[in-house]
Amino acid sequence: MTSGMDDGDSNDKVAHLVxxxxxxxxxxxxxxxxxxxxxxxxxxxxxxxxxxxxxxxxVPERSPAVLKTxxxxxxxxSLFGMTWTMLGxxxxxxxxxxxxxxxxxxxxxxxxxxxxxxxxxxxxxYKRCLPAESLRAALAVxxxxxxxxxA
Amino acid sequence: MGLTAATTTxxxxxxxxxxxxxxxxxxxxxxxxxxGLVWQGAWFLxxxxxxxxxxxIPTSGHAVALFVLEGLGVxxxxxxxAVYLVRExxxxxxxxxxxxx
Numbered sequence: 010m011t012s013g014m015d016d017g018d019s020n021d022k023v024a025h026l027v028x029x030x031x032x033x034x035x036x037x038x039x040x041x042x043x044x045x046x047x048x049x050x051x052x053x054x055x056x057x058x059x060x061x062x063x064x065x066x067x068v069p070e071r072s073p074a075v076l077k078t079x080x081x082x083x084x085x086x087s088l089f090g091m092t093w094t095m096l097g098x099x100x101x102x103x104x105x106x107x108x109x110x111x112x113x114x115x116x117x118x119x120x121x122x123x124x125x126x127x128x129x130x131x132x133x134x135y136k137r138c139l140p141a142e143s144l145r146a147a148l149a150v151x152x153x154x155x156x157x158x159x160a
Numbered sequence: 161m162g163l164t165a166a167t168t169t170x171x172x173x174x175x176x177x178x179x180x181x182x183x184x185x186x187x188x189x190x191x192x193x194x195x196g197l198v199w200q201g202a203w204f205l206x207x208x209x210x211x212x213x214x215x216x217i218p219t220s221g222h223a224v225a226l227f228v229l230e231g232l233g234v235x236x237x238x239x240x241x242a243v244y245l246v247r248e249x250x251x252x253x254x255x256x257x258x259x260x261x
Contacts, residue, residue, distance in 0.1 A: 032201030
């Protein structure tokens with residue numbers, strides 16, 4: 010048995026931990042951003058309701074900083090995940106589980122690739138090469154792909 | 161995962177909603193996406209915690225209890241945000257709420 014398997018499949022454990030932490034952090038940062046934006050809108054005087062003003066101002070996303078940060082973080086995290094899956098498991102951790110075929114790794118790469126697509130699409134939206142809402146549409150595609158893979 | 165994908169798709173299709181209609185549904189769909197991401201992250205953390213104790217990916221049987229706990233966590237988080245927003249709203253003067261200042 011190889012060193013990666015000695016402590017109970019360490020690569021699997023770390024990989025799922027990293028993905029879980031990233032998804033939680035990404036979702037919580039978006040929720041936090043929504044709360045901050047609503048708080049700012051509540052301070053400004055207007056006849057329209059807060060939710061209506063929020064939707065008018067932030068859907069679709071207009072902030073270049075948010076688009077840039079989101080696209081870089083999603084794309085970067087996906088690239089890291091793909092590199093980890095391809096190289097980390099094979100060479101760094103020597104996690105050559107006897108039950109893991111090449112399809113095990115291909116499945117995980119296929120789950121990560123749509124998120125790389127999300128990052129790339131977000132970057133193109135940030136550069137105004139694609140219309141508004143492209144990042145969220147790509148995210149929907151990635152989530153459908155993930156659901157399809159693990160259905 | 162499918163539910164998150166469905167709400168995200170619906171949110172993209174609905175967008176900002178119709179200005180003549182209630183903004184509640186488009187807003188809830190908008191918020192459902194990051195909530196779904198948190199939910200999925202919690203699921204991956206569940207798998208990682210489970211792998212820490214054993215060597216198998218958790219099956220649906222023993223994942224349900226952890227899912228319920230994660231759901232409660234998300235619920236409490238949403239509750240805290242709602243409490244915070246209501247307190248902020250109450251702190252404003254009535255004329256500010258009506259947009260007269």
